[in-house]
Amino acid sequence: MTVIKLSMLVSLVPYETEWKFVQELLFNRKTYELEEKKSVLDALNISYDDFVPYDYDYIPLFEISLAQTQRDYLITSNRKDCQKILNMNLSDSELEFYFRKDLEFNELRTFWDQHYSKIVKQKAIEWCKDYNIPFEDDMPKIKPIEMTYHPEELK
Numbered sequence: 001m002t003v004i005k006l007s008m009l010v011s012l013v014p015y016e017t018e019w020k021f022v023q024e025l026l027f028n029r030k031t032y033e034l035e036e037k038k039s040v041l042d043a044l045n046i047s048y049d050d051f052v053p054y055d056y057d058y059i060p061l062f063e064i065s066l067a068q069t070q071r072d073y074l075i076t077s078n079r080k081d082c083q084k085i086l087n088m089n090l091s092d093s094e095l096e097f098y099f100r101k102d103l104e105f106n107e108l109r110t111f112w113d114q115h116y117s118k119i120v121k122q123k124a125i126e127w128c129k130d131y132n133i134p135f136e137d138d139m140p141k142i143k144p145i146e147m148t149y150h151p152e153e154l155k
Contacts, residue, residue: 027060
């Protein structure tokens with residue numbers, strides 16, 4: 001039986017951001033490979049508007065909202081300045097810039113990386129289950145994130 005490796009899905013998952021060009025990927029149900037949507041459309045000689053992935057045994061790969069994941073991280077972290085950051089009402093691109101600048105040389109980078117990996121892995125597993133795609137969990141175990149949500153600190 002053919003399976004897809006979670007590490008491949010997690011490493012290739014697209015996320016929307018102004019800082020990164022996102023190539024749409026499709027999962028080929030016949031070959032169990034991820035292919036660029038543009039290449040698939042060219043090979044099938046079909047327009048973007050006329051393409052229905054499921055008609056051709058393709059499934060769109062799930063996407064991650066990077067900004068929402070960053071906001072969730074701030075809400076659930078025990079950072080003293082998280083509410084201040086959230087109250088700034090930063091746009092998605094401003095929030096990403098903040099994360100790049102703030103976390104680049106910060107010890108909390110490990111917590112952010114763990115949080116993001118955990119979210120993406122969880123989404124990958126849900127996506128596989130939703131489409132009955134057998135998968136192999138070949139990823140290292142992610143330690144529980146040692147951060148807690150303290151509502152009293154947000155006041």
